Amino acid sequence: MAIRRTNSPDLGGKVALITGGARGLGAAAAWAICEAGGAAMLADILVDRGEQTAAELREAGHAARFVRLDVRDEGDWAAAVAATVDAFGSLTILVNNAGIATAATIESLTVADFQAILDINLLGPFRGMQAAIPAMKAAGGGAIVNIASNSTRRVSAITASYAATKAALANITKSAAIHLAQTGANIRVNSVHPGPHATEMLLGDDGKADLPEVKALCDLIPMGRMGHAEEVGAVVAFLASDAASYVTGAEMFVDGGVTPH
Ligand SMILES: NC(=O)c1ccc[n+]([C@@H]2O[C@H](COP(=O)([O-])OP(=O)(O)OC[C@H]3O[C@@H](n4cnc5c(N)ncnc54)[C@H](O)[C@@H]3O)[C@@H](O)[C@H]2O)c1
Incomplete structure (x- = not known):
């Protein structure tokens, strides 16, 4: 049988x-989605930073806007979906990326802290999927990419809460993928599992890459370095695109070889 032309990531x-x-x-x-031709509505609680990032995208010629969204708030979700459709005519990709990290062991973790991280890392994407699916159906289909973590497979003593939220996110991703496939919604749902990446979450606002803890983390990475944010962006753009048209319910690890090691 003749092999058809491979779809390139085109958004x-x-x-x-x-x-x-x-x-x-x-x-x-x-950036990756816009560079592949898509439009982006950035949503965050960091208003000034979000407006600035959207402005930088526009200065580079891309279609980008910002909306304030707290993923804990269902009203914010409804408004963000409506603002996206208003601004760009439809909603076809949801990237559930907002998250926080807390370090806690099974002995030090409090119920209040556990509930707080669950509300953002697990219930946030859940609320997002429920808010976005009707708009995606109205658009004829779409793709959801949930940003989990390689801590779904590689835990440590201090990931009692963080890794649990991410493992649950990967799990609900698969349930959503199966439901949306079986009901013919034409919406794919996948999770991305980054290893350590050089962002403010890991390095703090001052971006100190030379902390001993960070060095110890890098020593565990077969590729010998942390990831660059762009390397996750590229995978998100691929999963969001029709190039991944037969990929749903999948876990994509972006961790320099940590997980299989
Ligand atoms: N950086 C890493 O090494 C790494 C590794 C694995 C997974 N991740 C995951 O990737 C995602 C992005 O992480 P990052 O490294 O870019 O972190 P980051 O802290 O730089 O960015 C997270 C963003 O989420 C936003 N946010 C937090 N709470 C929010 C809320 N309630 N509503 C809306 N926005 C909110 C923050 O304001 C921030 O802009 C997270 O889900 C994180 O768990 C990161």
Whole structure:
């Protein structure tokens, strides 16, 4: 049988809502989506930073806007989806990227802290999927990319809460993927699992890459370095595109070989 031409990642005509899009991996996903021809609505609680990132995208000739969204707030979600459709005509890509990290062991973790991180890292994407799916159906289909972590497979003593939220996110991703495939919604759902990446989440606002903890982390990476945010952005753009038309319910690890090691 003849092999048909491979689809290249082309996001022309696609419209993405990207949570945590003000900075870090979310901003990198926005750049990758825009560079592939898509439009991006950045959504974040960091208003000044989000407006700045959207302005930088526009200065580079891309279609980008910012909307304030707290992923804990269902009203914000409804407004962000409506703002995206208003601005760009549809919503076809959701990148659930906003997240926080807390270090806690099974003994030090409090119920309040556990509930707080669950509300953002797990219930945030859940609310987002519920808010976005009707708009995607109205557009004829779409793609959802949930940013999990390689801590779904590689835990440590201090990931009692963080890794649990990410493992649950990967799990609900698969359930959503199966439901949306079986109901013919033409919406794919996948998770991306980054290893350590040089963002403010890991390095702090001052970006100190020379911390001993960070060096120890890098020593565990077969490729010998942390990832660049762009390397996650490229994978998000691929999964969001029709080039990944038969990929749903998948886990894509972007971690320099940590997980299989
Ligand atoms: N950097 C890494 O090494 C790494 C590794 C694995 C997974 N991740 C995941 O990637 C995602 C992005 O991380 P990052 O490294 O870019 O972190 P980051 O802290 O630089 O960015 C996270 C963004 O999410 C936003 N955010 C936080 N709470 C929010 C809320 N309630 N509503 C809306 N926005 C909110 C923040 O304002 C920020 O802009 C996170 O889900 C994180 O868990 C990161």
